[in-house]
Amino acid sequence: xxxxxxxxxxxxKAFGGLVAADAVSFELEPGELHAFIGPNGAGKxxxxxxxxxxxxxxxxxxxxxGVPITNWSAAARARHGLVRSFxxxxxxxxxxxxxxxxxxxxxxxxHSFGFWRAAxxxxxxxxxxxxxxxxxxLASRADVPAGALSHGEQRALEIAIALATEPxxxxxxxxxxxxxxxxxxxxxxxxxxxxxxxxxMLVEHDMDAVFALADRITxxxxxxxxxxxxxAEIRANAKVRQAYLGDEETAAA
Amino acid sequence: MTTAFVLEQALNGFQLGVLLFLLAAGLTLVFGIMxxxxxxxxxxxxxxxxxxxxxxxxxxxxxxGVLLAIPATLIVGLVVEVVALRTLYAxxxxxxxxxxxxxxxxxxxxxxxxWGPAGLSVPLPAVLNGSVQLPLGITYSTYRLLIIAVxxxxxxxxxxxxxxxxxxxxxxxxxxxxxxxxxxxxxxGLLFTLVFGIGAVLAGLAGMLIAPISQASIGMGxxxxxxxxxxxxxxxxxxxxxxxxxxxLTGVIDxxxxxxxxxxxLLFMPVQAAETAGPALSSMLIYILMAAIxxxxxxGLFPPRARSA
Amino acid sequence: MKDIARNPAAIxxxxxxxxxxxxxxxxxxxxxxxxxxxxxxxxxxxxxxVGLNLIMGYGGMVSFGHAAYLGIGGYTFGILSxxxxxxxxxxxxxxxxxxxxxxxxxxxxxxxxRGVYFIMITLAFAQMVFxxxxxxxxxxxxxxxxxxxxxxxxxxxxxxxxxxxxxxxxLLLALLLLVIFICWRIVNSRFGMVLRGTKxxxxxxxxxxxxxxxxxLVAFVISGVIVGLAGILMANLEKFISPDMMNWPRSGxxxxxxxxxxxxxxxxxxxxxxxxxxxxxxxxSFTEHWHLIFGPLLILVVxxxxxxxxxxxxxxxxxxx
Numbered sequence: 001x002x003x004x005x006x007x008x009x010x011x012x013k014a015f016g017g018l019v020a021a022d023a024v025s026f027e028l029e030p031g032e033l034h035a036f037i038g039p040n041g042a043g044k045x046x047x048x049x050x051x052x053x054x055x056x057x058x059x060x061x062x063x064x065x066g067v068p069i070t071n072w073s074a075a076a077r078a079r080h081g082l083v084r085s086f087x088x089x090x091x092x093x094x095x096x097x098x099x100x101x102x103x104x105x106x107x108x109x110x111h112s113f114g115f116w117r118a119a120x121x122x123x124x125x126x127x128x129x130x131x132x133x134x135x136x137x138l139a140s141r142a143d144v145p146a147g148a149l150s151h152g153e154q155r156a157l158e159i160a161i162a163l164a165t166e167p168x169x170x171x172x173x174x175x176x177x178x179x180x181x182x183x184x185x186x187x188x189x190x191x192x193x194x195x196x197x198x199x200x201m202l203v204e205h206d207m208d209a210v211f212a213l214a215d216r217i218t219x220x221x222x223x224x225x226x227x228x229x230x231x232a233e234i235r236a237n238a239k240v241r242q243a244y245l246g247d248e249e250t251a252a253a
Numbered sequence: 254m255t256t257a258f259v260l261e262q263a264l265n266g267f268q269l270g271v272l273l274f275l276l277a278a279g280l281t282l283v284f285g286i287m288x289x290x291x292x293x294x295x296x297x298x299x300x301x302x303x304x305x306x307x308x309x310x311x312x313x314x315x316x317x318g319v320l321l322a323i324p325a326t327l328i329v330g331l332v333v334e335v336v337a338l339r340t341l342y343a344x345x346x347x348x349x350x351x352x353x354x355x356x357x358x359x360x361x362x363x364x365x366x367x368w369g370p371a372g373l374s375v376p377l378p379a380v381l382n383g384s385v386q387l388p389l390g391i392t393y394s395t396y397r398l399l400i401i402a403v404x405x406x407x408x409x410x411x412x413x414x415x416x417x418x419x420x421x422x423x424x425x426x427x428x429x430x431x432x433x434x435x436x437x438x439x440x441x442g443l444l445f446t447l448v449f450g451i452g453a454v455l456a457g458l459a460g461m462l463i464a465p466i467s468q469a470s471i472g473m474g475x476x477x478x479x480x481x482x483x484x485x486x487x488x489x490x491x492x493x494x495x496x497x498x499x500x501x502l503t504g505v506i507d508x509x510x511x512x513x514x515x516x517x518x519l520l521f522m523p524v525q526a527a528e529t530a531g532p533a534l535s536s537m538l539i540y541i542l543m544a545a546i547x548x549x550x551x552x553g554l555f556p557p558r559a560r561s562a
Numbered sequence: 563m564k565d566i567a568r569n570p571a572a573i574x575x576x577x578x579x580x581x582x583x584x585x586x587x588x589x590x591x592x593x594x595x596x597x598x599x600x601x602x603x604x605x606x607x608x609x610x611x612v613g614l615n616l617i618m619g620y621g622g623m624v625s626f627g628h629a630a631y632l633g634i635g636g637y638t639f640g641i642l643s644x645x646x647x648x649x650x651x652x653x654x655x656x657x658x659x660x661x662x663x664x665x666x667x668x669x670x671x672x673x674x675x676r677g678v679y680f681i682m683i684t685l686a687f688a689q690m691v692f693x694x695x696x697x698x699x700x701x702x703x704x705x706x707x708x709x710x711x712x713x714x715x716x717x718x719x720x721x722x723x724x725x726x727x728x729x730x731x732x733l734l735l736a737l738l739l740l741v742i743f744i745c746w747r748i749v750n751s752r753f754g755m756v757l758r759g760t761k762x763x764x765x766x767x768x769x770x771x772x773x774x775x776x777x778x779l780v781a782f783v784i785s786g787v788i789v790g791l792a793g794i795l796m797a798n799l800e801k802f803i804s805p806d807m808m809n810w811p812r813s814g815x816x817x818x819x820x821x822x823x824x825x826x827x828x829x830x831x832x833x834x835x836x837x838x839x840x841x842x843x844x845x846x847s848f849t850e851h852w853h854l855i856f857g858p859l860l861i862l863v864v865x866x867x868x869x870x871x872x873x874x875x876x877x878x879x880x881x882x883x
Binding site: 341344548552 | 624626671674675677678679681682683685686687689690693694696697698699700810811814817818821851852853854856857858859860861863864865
């Protein structure tokens with residue numbers, strides 16, 4: 001059972017006049033799957049960037065298992081187990097699928113200042129990488145260049161890279177972006193298997209996925225959380241229906 | 254060391270700064286808008302100087318010489334743009350560096366063939382060949398003052414062009430969002446040619462202005478081009494304002510360093526050591542300045558806004 | 563081995579090295595003794611290009627200032643020799659150490675930047691070293707310095723010295739192969755995977771918990787040291803040092819050799835150096851104004867010659883056609 005938690009306090013980020021994160025506060029409780037939804041431009045990806053360290057917050061603080069990490073670099077955060085995936089697939093396109101995952105595994109095994117032994121034949125990197133590929137169903141594609149994978153496979157690899165770092169907390173930024181219904185179905189099932197193994201923050205557009213998976217949901221509008229609660233509460237919340245779902249009340253049902 | 258001498262050196266620094274600005278403005282525009290690194294920008298500076306020298310010597314008038322050299326340089330610039338550079342806009346920076354490096358080799362050799370290996374001196378008309386008396390007891394070369402004046406006028410003109418005209422608006426639109434600009438019906442290809450032409454003329458003008466002081470010579474472009482790179486890196490690539498401030502800063506610090514570093518070093522060094530270290534250190538000064546600025550501001554003093562293109 | 567036999571690039575490279583090894587034996591016999599020096603020069607530039615390729619081809623760092631390390635290696639050797647210190651066991655480690663320190667300092671600043679900034683900053687730093695060399699009055703300033711003694715490696719009076727031309731030639735060949743071997747190990751090691759990862763997708767390297775900067779910096783230092791070694795060798799071969807060996811066109815030529823041969827391939831830089839220098843040698847024998855042809859030729863290579871010489875040979879391979 002995962003024990004890691006994340007405490008976010010009044011996190012704010014503005015780009016010029018546009019406030020993309022407006023005093024966002026929340027917690028990720030150990031082992032929960034906390035989903036974030038909101039209309040386009042609500043600041044969901046900005047929030048992930050702030051948490052994972054690709055962006056620096058203007059004000060506010062982040063605590064990871066009680067340790068303030070607000071000033072840590074992205075690499076340091078990931079190194080300590082706060083690992084993200086990307087909405088726009090961010091893989092090593094000219095590496096093989098296996099090398100993508102093995103490189104991620106390398107970061108878990110201390111520094112990479114090994115200059116002499118061939119990394120590709122190293123069972124200490126290969127074996128765990130193959131296990132991760134097996135989990136996401138890419139084991140048979142291990143030796144294919146990542147750039148040659150189909151979109152759905154690349155999305156799976158995107159998650160596999162994050163998993164290979166052996167994270168404590170997973171920040172998943174729209175894992176189903178651009179997927180067809182079949183692939184989405186498979187991804188939802190897969191995320192269901194990840195649930196309870198990691199503390200997860202899930203940013204997603206796909207309402208079916210969110211309501212099927214989430215323990216709690218936070219609704220973000222214009223960078224500001226307007227409601228947090230169990231899926232049933234969110235579905236019933238008048239403010240959410242008005243601000244976010246608008247006229248398409250049935251969409252979330 | 255008198256105050257007047259220090260001020261004279263400061264003016265010399267300004268004059269170098271203004272010249273650097275003329276080159277840097279074109280470089281930074283071309284980079285900011287076309288995303289093109291053009292090493293051959295210095296070649297246009299050289300070509301401008303040689304044109305000015307040739308026309309001046311043939312027609313016996315520096316003013317007419319410059320007047321003719323400007324369109325001549327423009328034509329060379331446009332030919333280069335159409336023949337070689339246009340295909341490079343979409344390429345990565347490495348390709349651009351290599352291809353324009355090839356252009357430099359070509360231009361240097363072409364100038365050697367056309368004008369011979371020795372440089373060309375340019376005589377100044379009598380009006381400009383004297384010096385003027387300035388306040389505070391400074392006597393200063395009329396011609397160098399003219400260079401400073403031309404530079405400031407060009408800087409002002411560019412400012413007006415970029416921030417107050419329709420062309421300037423298009424330039425800014427092209428710089429911030431190429432796709433949008435072309436969707437709005439702007440002929441991006443024509444805009445690029447225009448911008449490149451402006452850059453070429455400015456570089457050529459700088460070469461024409463310096464020719465009477467240090468003659469037109471092969472390789473003159475590369476020396477100053479690297480300084481111009483330092484300028485736009487310090488100023489923030491793509492920023493005209495940054496280029497102007499950084500050019501003056503670079504010009505003044507470089508000139509003052511060469512003039513006074515020996516004597517400053519003498520204050521706390523033995524004579525022999527200061528005489529060795531002085532020239533070495535003063536030629537490295539602006540690079541040290543650049544390193545220091547970049548260490549704290551990797552994007553330069555006036556970093557451009559994020560480009561979406 | 564079967565794979566190598568079917569790979570034209572590998573066969574061509576093998577043949578090339580056999581030819582290089584035979585040059586000092588065959589060339590003088592057929593009256594082309596002059597080519598021994600040409601090939602010695604090609605090997606030295608190959609070493610430098612292999613060094614640059616490590617960061618450029620595998621790490622995506624386009625340094626336009628690597629001639630600085632040629633100069634640092636050459637000047638350290640030359641200045642020591644000028645002061646009567648001929649022993650290579652002192653000269654070489656010192657020259658390599660200074661290359662490493664300078665590469666560390668330049669790299670530490672330059673690598674904070676990206677893209678064009680990086681290109682221009684490395685160029686500016688190299689120019690700074692160039693001006694430093696040009697201001698050393700004692701060592702010939704702009705005109706350079708003639709060196710009378712090549713490095714000796716004797717211990718207690720016995721041992722080889724680089725004055726022996728055949729020994730020097732085969733030492734170059736051995737060093738070239740050694741440097742390529744070291745790079746081969748490096749690019750396939752854990753360090754190398756990180757280095758390639760930063761070229762491919764630096765954001766993701768950070769996101770999986772690897773601080774890219776320090777790996778890039780270490781690669782930059784290794785690269786500087788390799789080019790420094792080439793500088794020592796170059797000054798030894800020419801028996802001459804001058805600021806020109808670290809002037810900016812040398813950096814451009816070095817980049818060209820890497821691109822011409824095929825970036826990010828182990829033997830590409832050797833092909834690039836070979837093609838570049840042979841072309842220069844041949845063109846300059848026709849006309850004094852060979853840059854008029856060479857310049858546009860380089861542009862054509864950039865515009866139409868993707869993948870370099872090795873890429874071209876690779877395309878002859880029916881499997882890839």
